Amino acid sequence: MSDVTSPGRLIARQSARFVLRERTVALLSLMFVVLVLISAWLGWSATSTVNRIYLDAAAFLQSAGQPVPTNPVLDISPLSLMRNMSVYVALIGALSAIVIGNRLVGLDRKAGVLPLIGIRPLGRNAYAGGKIAALAGLILGLAAVVSAAAVATFLVLPAVTLTGLQWAQLAGFMGVTTLYMGFFGLIGLAAGAAARSETVGLLLPVTLWLTLTFIFPQLTANLNPTAAINPLSALAVPPDTTFFHWAARLLGPFSLADAYKFASAGLLDYLPVGITSPSFIPPVINLILAAGVALALAWRALTRLSMTQGDYNV
Amino acid sequence: MSDLTLNPVLLNPSPIRTIAAKDIRDALRDHFILTVTAFLGLAALVALVTGAIALRGDVATYEAAKASLLALGKSADAIKAPEFYPLRLLRAAIEQIEIIGAAIAILIGYRSAASERGRQTLSLMLTRPMRRWQFVAGKALAGIGLLAGGLALVLSGLTLILHFLSGIGLGADDLLRITIVWGVSVAYTVCFFLVSFILSLHMKHPSHALLLAFAVWLTLVLVAPQIGDTLDPDNQVAGGVFKQLNIAKPDQVEIMKSFATFETVRDGIEQASVTKHFERFTFAVLGIKATYAGLPLGPILIEMLGNLIWIFLTALGLGALALALPLNPDRLAKA
Numbered sequence: 001m002s003d004v005t006s007p008g009r010l011i012a013r014q015s016a017r018f019v020l021r022e023r024t025v026a027l028l029s030l031m032f033v034v035l036v037l038i039s040a041w042l043g044w045s046a047t048s049t050v051n052r053i054y055l056d057a058a059a060f061l062q063s064a065g066q067p068v069p070t071n072p073v074l075d076i077s078p079l080s081l082m083r084n085m086s087v088y089v090a091l092i093g094a095l096s097a098i099v100i101g102n103r104l105v106g107l108d109r110k111a112g113v114l115p116l117i118g119i120r121p122l123g124r125n126a127y128a129g130g131k132i133a134a135l136a137g138l139i140l141g142l143a144a145v146v147s148a149a150a151v152a153t154f155l156v157l158p159a160v161t162l163t164g165l166q167w168a169q170l171a172g173f174m175g176v177t178t179l180y181m182g183f184f185g186l187i188g189l190a191a192g193a194a195a196r197s198e199t200v201g202l203l204l205p206v207t208l209w210l211t212l213t214f215i216f217p218q219l220t221a222n223l224n225p226t227a228a229i230n231p232l233s234a235l236a237v238p239p240d241t242t243f244f245h246w247a248a249r250l251l252g253p254f255s256l257a258d259a260y261k262f263a264s265a266g267l268l269d270y271l272p273v274g275i276t277s278p279s280f281i282p283p284v285i286n287l288i289l290a291a292g293v294a295l296a297l298a299w300r301a302l303t304r305l306s307m308t309q310g311d312y313n314v
Numbered sequence: 315m316s317d318l319t320l321n322p323v324l325l326n327p328s329p330i331r332t333i334a335a336k337d338i339r340d341a342l343r344d345h346f347i348l349t350v351t352a353f354l355g356l357a358a359l360v361a362l363v364t365g366a367i368a369l370r371g372d373v374a375t376y377e378a379a380k381a382s383l384l385a386l387g388k389s390a391d392a393i394k395a396p397e398f399y400p401l402r403l404l405r406a407a408i409e410q411i412e413i414i415g416a417a418i419a420i421l422i423g424y425r426s427a428a429s430e431r432g433r434q435t436l437s438l439m440l441t442r443p444m445r446r447w448q449f450v451a452g453k454a455l456a457g458i459g460l461l462a463g464g465l466a467l468v469l470s471g472l473t474l475i476l477h478f479l480s481g482i483g484l485g486a487d488d489l490l491r492i493t494i495v496w497g498v499s500v501a502y503t504v505c506f507f508l509v510s511f512i513l514s515l516h517m518k519h520p521s522h523a524l525l526l527a528f529a530v531w532l533t534l535v536l537v538a539p540q541i542g543d544t545l546d547p548d549n550q551v552a553g554g555v556f557k558q559l560n561i562a563k564p565d566q567v568e569i570m571k572s573f574a575t576f577e578t579v580r581d582g583i584e585q586a587s588v589t590k591h592f593e594r595f596t597f598a599v600l601g602i603k604a605t606y607a608g609l610p611l612g613p614i615l616i617e618m619l620g621n622l623i624w625i626f627l628t629a630l631g632l633g634a635l636a637l638a639l640p641l642n643p644d645r646l647a648k649a
């Protein structure tokens with residue numbers, strides 16, 4: 001017999017199918033994909049508007065006999081057209097990943113099938129491995145859609161040509177995006193397995209997401225919460241005070257939203273000169289480490305999940 | 315026997331109050347409301363303190379630069395002193411209410427509806443002598459009360475800290491402005507409470523309702539303002555496009571006249587979100603937006619009346635919808 005029916009693979013396949021049938025997961029994922037497409041249009045629209053304003057302003061300055069500065073659009077890398085995508089990944093992509101992670105284990109618990117799975121000839125490791133593989137597959141699927149939208153945008157826009165290095169940078173951005181969504185998906189999986197109630201299982205990772213997205217950047221760089229919706233405002237030089245120096249040193253490695261924003265800005269060429277991530281750990285390494293910790297937490301929670309209880313303990 | 319004794323509904327004249335009081339007691343007993351209020355309070359406190367520290371840093375930098383200029387025998391007029399309006403320090407805290415406060419309102423709305431369904435007590439409650447709208451009104455009143463109490467706690471804490479942190483204290487006018495902001499914050503968060511409450515009460519699966527409510531929250535609180543913000547050309551170039559092109563304000567207005575349609579669409583997207591109305595109103599009243607700093611309250615309220623009406627009409631419309639929708643017996647139990 002082939003290995004198609006190995007327990008881990010069976011669980012991964014069944015879990016992914018089960019989750020994809022959930023209308024709320026489909027709704028959030030669809031919302032994410034639509035917004036990614038909108039973000040590509042927004043990047044193009046905003047840049048072309050700035051270009052048209054420049055042309056009008058240049059004509060105005062010439063008629064007034066004033067010197068005409070260089071077009072700011074020419075200083076912008078074509079990759080930065082995708083800068084809004086990083087905002088939507090940080091906001092909706094991360095939330096979608098949490099919901100996917102949560103539902104992967106929450107649906108089993110709610111349907112009361114854990115005791116049935118528990119009596120099957122498969123180990124806890126196979127169950128945990130299957131769930132994590134299903135999460136990886138679903139997150140990679142979302143990332144593939146995002147990648148396709150980005151690639152299609154660059155291929156369709158006639159005035160935009162990317163070099164080989166820029167295509168590699170775009171691939172790097174997609175890798176970082178997958179890592180960031182993977183972190184939140186694994187936390188959603190861990191909380192869904194460890195929490196006693198369905199609501200707490202969902203609220204814990206959402207609270208973590210709110211904290212990382214809207215509170216930590218204030219501590220590390222005095223960034224207002226609404227800066228999270230603007231890819232450029234989210235990159236600022238922290239105030240030069242002792243408090244912010246220490247906050248960046250102590251909290252920087254945990255400020256994952258910052259790490260993702262800086263990694264994205266670096267890869268998509270819109271990181272302003274002289275601005276660096278508040279963490280002493282490079283942003284990409286920071287995200288890899290965080291995903292590793294989240295993987296360990298998810299593994300621990302899944303392998304300790306009680307297979308004797310049907311529904312949530314509430 | 316009189317009608318009064320025959321009609322069970324008239325026997326208990328205040329089922330709304332009874333249900334509201336019971337819901338508030340429930341929320342306080344399991345510490346849920348205290349936990350979420352503490353979270354919002356912490357977020358707002360971080361916002362206020364980091365803002366104050368950053369401002370203190372700006373003042374120190376200014377003082378150092380001024381001392382250097384004076385030591386060189388030059389005039390200090392060349393450098394601009396940092397402006398200090400104490401209420402402006404509330405900016406990030408208001409943004410936390412705008413984002414996290416709305417999310418908390420969704421959770422309160424979800425709990426309010428889902429708790430009875432989860433405990434299978436909804437159908438039992440509806441066998442009591444009361445009308446269905448009274449049940450919904452009682453629940454909604456409890457949610458509004460919890461939100462009002464939580465926000466009062468957070469804003470009064472911030473006011474107290476601001477009073478001592480600012481060094482110059484707050485006056486009666488400042489307190490009045492903060493009170494107005496509290497009232498509008500309650501109305502704003504009630505909108506999200508009602509969205510979540512209605513969905514959780516009427517959808518088949520309350521957990522799906524919670525996710526759908528969060529999708530609405532994402533759209534109104536983050537996506538619509540993000541699109542409006544991105545389409546603002548001045549936000550697309552570091553420092554602003556006009557600043558980089560060295561174009562004065564009157565000329566900027568002249569140039570932007572040919573982008574009137576674009577600006578209308580951009581503003582329309584922002585206007586569609588109740589969050590943007592909340593932000594515009596509170597930023598004006600607190601003088602956070604530079605053009606309103608130092609202006610008397612009366613003219614600001616007149617100018618911002620449209621935003622105020624929008625927020626209250628949204629809350630009232632959702633409230634009317636919550637009362638008008640009939641309770642479906644198929645939705646009474648845990649799903």
